[in-house]
Amino acid sequence: MAEHIRARSVSGNPEGPYRAVESAQALAWEMFEGVDTLDKLFRHAVSRFKHTPCLGTRELLSQDTEVQPDGKVFQKLVLGEYRWKTYEEVDREVGYLGNGLAVLGQKSRSSIAIFCETGAEWMITAQACFRYNFLLVTLYATLGEDAIVFGLTQCGATHLITSKNLLETKLKVVLPQVTGLKHVIYAGSGGASLGDYPQSLSVHSIQEVMDLGAKPDNLCVQVDTPSPSDLAIVMYTSGSTGRPKGVMMHHSNLIAGMAGQCQRIPGLGPKDTYIGYLPLAHVLELTAEMSCLSHGCRIGYSSPQTLCLQSSKIKRGSRGDCSVLRPTLIAAVPEIMDRISKNVMAKVGEMNAVQRKLFTLGYRYKLQQVACGADTPICNKLLFKHVSMLLGGSVRLMLSGGAPLSADTQRFINICFCPVAIGYGLTETCGAGTISDFSDYTTGRVGAPLICSEIILRDWPEGGYTSQDKPLPRGEILIGGPNVALGYYGSEDQKEGGEFWVDEAGQRWFCTGDVGEVHPDGCLQIIDRKKDLVKLQAGEYVSLGKVEAALKKSPLIDNICAYASSNQSYIIGFVVPNQKQLTELANRNGIDGKWEELCNHAVLEQEVLKSIKEIATTDKLQRFEVPLKVCLSSEVWTPETGLVTDAFKLKRKELQRHYIRDIERMYGAK
DSSP: OOOOOEESSSSSSSOOOEEEGGGGSSSOOOOTOOOOSSHEEEEEEHEEEEEEEEEEEEEEEEEEEEEOOTTTTEEEEEEEEEEEEEEEHHHHHHHHHHHHHTTTTTOTTTTEEEOOOSSHHHHHHHHHHHHHEEEEEEEEEEEEHHHHHHHHHTTSSSSSEEEEEHHHHHHHHGGGGSSSOOEEEEEEOOOOTTTOTTTTOEEEEEHHHHHHHSSGTTTTTOOOOTTTTEEEEEEEEEOSSSSSEEEEEHHHHHHHHHHHHHHHHHTTTTEEEEESSTTTTTHHHHHHHHHHHTTTTEEEEETTSSSSSSSSBBBBSSSOHHHHHHHHHEEEEHHOOOOHHHHHHHHHTSSSSHHHHHHHHHHHHHOOOOOOTTOOOOHHIIHHHHHGGGSSSOOHHHHHHHOOOOOOHHHHHHHOOOOOEEEEEEEEGGGSSSEETTTTEEEOOOOOOTTTTTEEEOOOOOTTOOTTTTOEEEEEEEEEEEEOOEEETTOOOOSBSSSEEEOTTSSSSEEEEEEEOOOOOOOOHHHEEEGEEEEESSSSEEEEEEEEHTTTTTEEEEEEEEEOOSSSOOOOOEEEOOHHHHHHHHHTTOOOHHHHHHHHHHHHHHOOOOOOOHHHHTHHHHOSSSEEEEEEEEOOOGGGTSBBBBTTOOOOHHHHHHHHHHHHHTOOOO
């Protein structure tokens, strides 16, 4: 059977540029003809889906605190059903909020910042900014205080949208350091505790601003209608290194990027329900939600702490958000998917011998059938239906992005839940780059270029990658197209040789720093990252990302950061162990103690190293790619710790700084 070609080099040369076969002649700029701004995109949806449910939020019934045996206190929630606003109702609130902000002095094309958790208020604020041509500046709710001050100061925002929780906690330290702010608007019911904020600062609830905008005298506020070339968003990246960068996105950039994304999602429409829980300040979540809204889907809001029955804030006996919402579409980062996979396997491990055997046989059988393009309705009903209820039982498609997804996890989600598509893109490309077909069950690949993008492989001789490599052309990935952002806020580095550049035809390109290879069917595989490549003392190059991706397959390892120094002959690793697996291993070895004591136990360190060596042998890692020493971390790496980004990418410099004493110990420094 002939291979299905998904993309090809339009120049005929192995370096490309590669385009999807559907856009070989011209790249796509719009999803719907004449709909060329984000304001028009939402108005277009409202005109088509006026009375359809649009945004939903679960009702908070009660909240309690639980004290754990170790003294830690956890907040537990009891949540009710979802309460929905229709497209027409959201449209009305968007107008009222935009009016109210204008009455408070917000000007078209001027910056307005949002520093808030994901929720309906976030999306309504964004749509109000698009409609009134306010430049929306997004900041992650988990950014550190210095990064928040830097972003707010650099963008010069006079108005800030936040939440009651963040206003009463994180912003207490931040606001006195930001002199340009005049108004703070918070989401949440009840009055806010204002603390020692500058007297020049006016604080309002979002409802108060909407009420202000709804007054008849304020309904005729004059604003400039946005054009495709107007800046829509400055999105500050969480950044794996250094200060956050503000990526400048035009309306036309985001419209093009979403046109490419939506073309890859089969059957997207008003029958779909999307669950929103990732940070809306991340380009993956923002474009996923706006794409869903453009096609009449409903979005129910959640959080990683309330997503499932096992989530940390769900009170025992209550239902998680997935169980109540029953979403059909989910976007996730690999860290979340790995967690889902390990939760399921933990449940399988608790089954009796007969049940485990049946699950294993069914899994292997479906794996074989899926590889042949077939399905297994009986296995789905008898074995996997119960598993799929973890996510509500109705998920038909999942999209993974933000970081590499392991082959094992991808196969597991495909078999136990639904087809998975792997996306590759960056904030600098408005999230768009490639997305694999949901019918493509190969692993490790990220699909063909979207219809809005094209890709070039640029030679990187130092790393040993060129477009003339056999059997597949390889090189640094350059993404070009109308989805490529303007550049970084406050930076003039727009020339060729920088991260952004413009070719002779006037098309913008971004140099990703990732290394890829293109398969004969035109699909891309990410094989390395320039910043992850370290040269050891003996001259061998080690790809830290490759090592980490392989070793995370160990059931003992939840997360790992490989570290190498050019002055040393071997690499080391920092490991976040799986608490259940390591505790059981300690019990088998007769080792007692608190979690911190287990993670510092020399015998358990050696057991983890033994597991690492077994995985390394199976994955055929080279001798110099295998960590010789490890440090077990009792602390889970979350965005709140500052050790990973909001997409759960490792912050290598922060991790190096955090574990500097352990590095010195493992490398034998005095």
